Amino acid sequence: MQVEIGVIGGSGLYRMAELEQIEEVEVQTPFGPPSAPITLGTLQGVRVAFLPRHGLRHQFSPSAVPARANFWALKQLGVRRVISISAVGSMREEIAPLDLVVPDQIFDRTVRRARSFFEESGPVVHVALDEPFCPDLRRALLEAATRAGARVHPQGTYICIEGPQFSTKAESRIYRSWGVDVIGMTAMPEARLAREAELCFAILALVTDYDVWHVTEEPVNVATVIQNLQRNVQTAQDVLKELIPRLPRETSCSCGDALAQAIVTAPDAVSTEVRRRYSLLLGRYLPAE
Ligand SMILES: CSC[C@H]1O[C@H](OP(=O)(O)O)[C@H](O)[C@@H]1O
Ligand SMILES: Nc1ncnc2[nH]cnc12
Numbered sequence: 001m002q003v004e005i006g007v008i009g010g011s012g013l014y015r016m017a018e019l020e021q022i023e024e025v026e027v028q029t030p031f032g033p034p035s036a037p038i039t040l041g042t043l044q045g046v047r048v049a050f051l052p053r054h055g056l057r058h059q060f061s062p063s064a065v066p067a068r069a070n071f072w073a074l075k076q077l078g079v080r081r082v083i084s085i086s087a088v089g090s091m092r093e094e095i096a097p098l099d100l101v102v103p104d105q106i107f108d109r110t111v112r113r114a115r116s117f118f119e120e121s122g123p124v125v126h127v128a129l130d131e132p133f134c135p136d137l138r139r140a141l142l143e144a145a146t147r148a149g150a151r152v153h154p155q156g157t158y159i160c161i162e163g164p165q166f167s168t169k170a171e172s173r174i175y176r177s178w179g180v181d182v183i184g185m186t187a188m189p190e191a192r193l194a195r196e197a198e199l200c201f202a203i204l205a206l207v208t209d210y211d212v213w214h215v216t217e218e219p220v221n222v223a224t225v226i227q228n229l230q231r232n233v234q235t236a237q238d239v240l241k242e243l244i245p246r247l248p249r250e251t252s253c254s255c256g257d258a259l260a261q262a263i264v265t266a267p268d269a270v271s272t273e274v275r276r277r278y279s280l281l282l283g284r285y286l287p288a289e
Pocket of ligand 1: 011
């Protein structure tokens with residue numbers, strides 16, 4: 001059975017306990033191996049691929065997550081939609097720890113991550129990122145979270161910092177003045193890569209803390225993040241159980257055609273070698289033979 005849904009687990013979520021009939025697959029990609037072997041399993045009759053972004057033992061810091069390998073590997077397995085489960089800090093009083101957020105925008109403050117599959121070689125590709133998440137997958141996530149009885153915020157801007165350190169109070173204050181809603185370290189370059197790989201992508205953000213700006217709450221630390229994440233893992237699983245079996249097979253969004261108008265390099269300037277290397281992503285547009 002075709003694996004169409006990918007789930008990327010973030011901090012504190014290294015396995016998906018609800019998967020049945022599981023097998024582990026080691027995938028190789030032109031960008032090296034993904035963060036961990038990918039677990040293939042069944043959730044309520046639907047085949048799912050699960051990948052813990054920081055590795056099974058949380059070996060990869062946000063800057064070192066092999067994001068290109070992760071998305072390439074999921075695409076290679078046939079995945080068309082990717083749901084990321086992510087721990088975030090809240091930048092607004094009304095978004096409380098243990099709430100869920102389905103962000104609709106991202107502000108990228110990362111500074112040292114590869115952000116494109118086509119950076120070093122390959123044709124010049126400019127995908128649109130005005131809406132960085134799949135609108136249909138976001139809507140479905142939101143409906144699933146509501147059915148699961150979670151307190152969920154239907155939109156929000158996720159600011160992605162480089163880390164690995166948490167923010168200073170001055171940074172946190174300034175980010176808040178920019179109007180962001182939640183803060184994390186991993187949504188970028190994932191959203192960029194998902195779009196380049198023509199995959200639907202959305203984040204289920206689990207709020208773990210109030211970052212460092214709050215006057216009465218303790219500044220964020222790892223223990224709080226993991227503790228609150230653990231308290232919310234069951235909710236995340238419940239949302240996935242509500243979501244995955246109801247996702248229609250066919251998509252009506254434009255994520256699957258993101259490259260159709262995006263390749264600028266003249267076809268005769270793209271070598272056979274490059275066409276072969278990128279055939280998984282570009283084969284529809286620039287066949288190798
Ligand atoms: C462990 S605290 C900081 C860490 O948690 C978040 O990870 P993820 O998005 O993978 O859940 C945050 O982005 C940082 O990487
Ligand atoms: N306050 C915070 N800053 C960055 N990443 C986070 N992940 C969870 N909480 C965070």
